[in-house]
Amino acid sequence: MYSHIKKKNVLIFVTSLLILMQANFCHSKSVFDVKAAYLYNFIKFISWPSIESASTTDNQINKASVFNLCLLGEDPSYKKLSLLDKRPIHGHTLTIKSIPKFSPSDDCKVLYIGASEERFLNNILPRIHSTPILTLSSIPNFANLGGTIGFITLGNVVRFNINLKQAEATQLSISSKLLELANKVVR
Amino acid sequence: MIKFKDRPIKSKLTIFIMISTFLAMFALSSLFVYQQYNTYKKQLSEEITTITKIIADRSNAAILFADQQTLRETLSSLALHKYILLGCTYSAEGHLLAKYLKPKSQLACPININSSIHSFIQNDFQVSEPIILDGNEEGLVYIRTSTEQLKSSIKATLLNILLLSSLIILAALLFARYIQRFISTPLVQLQKVAHKVTEDHDFSFRVRKKNNDEIGELVEAFNTMLETISEQNKVIEENTNNLETKVHERTEELAIANRELEAFSYSVSHDLKAPLRIIEGFSRALEEDYGDQLDETAQDYLTRVRVGSFKMSQLITNLLQLSKVTRQELSKEKIDFSKLTNKIAKSIIDQDNERTTHISIQENMTAMGDTNLVEILLDNLIGNAWKYSRKNPEARIEVGMREHLGTNIYYVRDFGSGFDMKYADQLFKPFNRLHSPEEFEGTGIGLATVSRIIERHHGKVWAESDPNTGTVFFFTLFPGSSNSSLPHGDISQDTDIIKFIQKG
Numbered sequence: 001m002y003s004h005i006k007k008k009n010v011l012i013f014v015t016s017l018l019i020l021m022q023a024n025f026c027h028s029k030s031v032f033d034v035k036a037a038y039l040y041n042f043i044k045f046i047s048w049p050s051i052e053s054a055s056t057t058d059n060q061i062n063k064a065s066v067f068n069l070c071l072l073g074e075d076p077s078y079k080k081l082s083l084l085d086k087r088p089i090h091g092h093t094l095t096i097k098s099i100p101k102f103s104p105s106d107d108c109k110v111l112y113i114g115a116s117e118e119r120f121l122n123n124i125l126p127r128i129h130s131t132p133i134l135t136l137s138s139i140p141n142f143a144n145l146g147g148t149i150g151f152i153t154l155g156n157v158v159r160f161n162i163n164l165k166q167a168e169a170t171q172l173s174i175s176s177k178l179l180e181l182a183n184k185v186v187r
Numbered sequence: 188m189i190k191f192k193d194r195p196i197k198s199k200l201t202i203f204i205m206i207s208t209f210l211a212m213f214a215l216s217s218l219f220v221y222q223q224y225n226t227y228k229k230q231l232s233e234e235i236t237t238i239t240k241i242i243a244d245r246s247n248a249a250i251l252f253a254d255q256q257t258l259r260e261t262l263s264s265l266a267l268h269k270y271i272l273l274g275c276t277y278s279a280e281g282h283l284l285a286k287y288l289k290p291k292s293q294l295a296c297p298i299n300i301n302s303s304i305h306s307f308i309q310n311d312f313q314v315s316e317p318i319i320l321d322g323n324e325e326g327l328v329y330i331r332t333s334t335e336q337l338k339s340s341i342k343a344t345l346l347n348i349l350l351l352s353s354l355i356i357l358a359a360l361l362f363a364r365y366i367q368r369f370i371s372t373p374l375v376q377l378q379k380v381a382h383k384v385t386e387d388h389d390f391s392f393r394v395r396k397k398n399n400d401e402i403g404e405l406v407e408a409f410n411t412m413l414e415t416i417s418e419q420n421k422v423i424e425e426n427t428n429n430l431e432t433k434v435h436e437r438t439e440e441l442a443i444a445n446r447e448l449e450a451f452s453y454s455v456s457h458d459l460k461a462p463l464r465i466i467e468g469f470s471r472a473l474e475e476d477y478g479d480q481l482d483e484t485a486q487d488y489l490t491r492v493r494v495g496s497f498k499m500s501q502l503i504t505n506l507l508q509l510s511k512v513t514r515q516e517l518s519k520e521k522i523d524f525s526k527l528t529n530k531i532a533k534s535i536i537d538q539d540n541e542r543t544t545h546i547s548i549q550e551n552m553t554a555m556g557d558t559n560l561v562e563i564l565l566d567n568l569i570g571n572a573w574k575y576s577r578k579n580p581e582a583r584i585e586v587g588m589r590e591h592l593g594t595n596i597y598y599v600r601d602f603g604s605g606f607d608m609k610y611a612d613q614l615f616k617p618f619n620r621l622h623s624p625e626e627f628e629g630t631g632i633g634l635a636t637v638s639r640i641i642e643r644h645h646g647k648v649w650a651e652s653d654p655n656t657g658t659v660f661f662f663t664l665f666p667g668s669s670n671s672s673l674p675h676g677d678i679s680q681d682t683d684i685i686k687f688i689q690k691g
Binding site: 037038175177178180181 | 252
């Protein structure tokens with residue numbers, strides 16, 4: 001099956017660049033693809049206090065209710081992250097919200113802080129305080145700076161650090177399985 | 188090797204019990220092992236499936252984040268299980284992501300594997316479980332385990348069963364021994380007593396009854412039987428004793444009666460002699476003194492009176508002799524039988540010189556007995572022989588002896604007028620005569636006297652006769668052994684005595 005895809009991949013590569021660009025599915029995964037997938041998977045291993053865990057198993061319930069993923073500022077991975085829009089998560093519908101400025105009224109469950117916001121980090125993070133918001137970023141040392149999960153790149157492999165202290169402060173419960181996989185856990 | 192049916196009941200019972208125990212144990216053990224095997228199989232399957240599910244669950248995060256290191260670590264915990272040989276984690280696309288291999292084993296993760304395998308392969312068991320997160324199959328965990336566990340469990344079970352079976356069989360053996368007490372032991376005892384009774388003819392033995400079962404009843408019946416037999420024996424013994432006593436009494440009574448009768452006949456005979464002498468004396472006086480005065484008819488009457496009185500005198504003499512023979516005290520002495528016979532032969536020949544008589548007597552014959560009685564005996568027998576030879580021109584008489592089985596058999600033989608053997612049993616009874624008085628004179632008491640004398644000598648007398656060839660009288664005196672059979676047989680015309688005796 002895999003080899004079949006490879007052949008197909010080679011065929012596509014030779015014939016059309018356009019098709020190559022559009023056929024993201026078949027493209028070899030970029031760092032952004034990986035990050036998007038990781039983000040989606042993080043949500044699976046984290047539970048929010050305001051979301052009923054009972055609904056997580058059944059995708060049909062609360063289909064109408066939204067689960068906001070707010071993208072703050074600008075980041076190279078936003079294009080890929082936008083593809084997660086309307087995906088089911090914890091029995092809700094994942095909704096992408098691009099926001100220029102953070103505001104608690106946006107009802108963000110996950111806040112991705114773009115690379116452009118690195119300078120305002122000291123300003124943004126304290127505002128979250130104990131609100132159950134999962135903060136994510138590719139900004140270096142993000143977890144140490146007070147973010148919940150920070151992507152890091154070791155060579156060409158994407159890994160992540162987790163700030164458990166921050167997670168506890170924001171009442172987020174992170175699965176031990178996820179913690180096991182973290183490159184580093186800040187306690 | 189003894190055939191089974193000939194073995195003692197004891198060993199038969201033991202064999203039966205042991206065989207049934209063995210069969211039961213074998214059947215139960217087989218069933219138990221079979222069930223145990225299935226249980227172990229199911230347990231193994233469940234255990235490995237659970238382990239696989241746990242590994243799959245533990246691996247879902249790592250597989251989502253493509254963390255092969257963590258996947259390997261998760262799989263490596265399989266090392267804690269002694270029998271797991273191989274563990275493999277696959278991505279949803281079927282790529283091998285992590286592998287655990289038990290040291291020293293040489294197995295490769297299978298390719299193109301599908302989820303939900305539960306099967307035994309060769310000596311191993313394999314399971315695959317999907318890695319599921321939020322209802323999505325994110326990958327697959329495959330585990331292969333050796334069934335050594337199963338084998339060792341079965342081995343342990345078998346060992347236990349063997350141990351238990353041995354104990355049960357031992358218990359059965361002890362039980363069989365115990366059972367013997369109720370069945371074979373009383374039977375053996377019964378058999379022993381029966382044997383003893385048969386050998387010793389002692390019916391006083393009894394078998395002790397132990398239980399109230401059929402064997403107990405048998406023992407009781409046996410004892411009752413012995414009781415009955417011994418009681419009957421007692422009755423028989425009593426009857427025998429009574430009979431002997433009665434016989435003794437009757438014999439005594441009979442002897443007394445006989446003695447009285449003899450005394451009576453003696454006195455009668457004796458007392459008859461006196462008036463007879465008067466008749467005889469006065470009839471002779473009448474003949475001598477008045478003979479010439481009597482006419483012929485009177486003379487004839489007188490002669491008849493004298494003949495009659497002579498005959499009566501003879502009869503009385505003979506009766507007295509018979510009586511004497513019975514009453515006289517018996518002395519047992521050695522007799523020169525030949526000499527005694529000679530003496531009697533001479534006196535008989537001297538009685539009548541008109542007839543030619545040859546009497547041949549065997550020499551050196553001896554006998555044991557009372558001389559007086561044996562003399563009367565010979566006198567009678569030789570006298571008879573001489574008397575019945577009257578019709579022959581010359582009388583020929585033989586007296587001899589032959590030995591037969593340690594006993595001397597004496598014989599007196601004549602060649603005169605014999606008698607019909609069908610009257611032989613009448614021969615020795617008093618007053619029984621086989622010939623008419625006109626043919627041969629006689630009182631009919633002679634052979635009765637002979638018989639009485641032989642009786643007193645505990646001997647036997649018998650005769651062999653033929654009307655044409657003559658008669659032989661045989662007799663024994665104090666025979667050597669009372670139960671020795673004496674020769675009896677038909678005498679034919681040309682039978683020689685010596686031959687006859689030897690033939691007997």
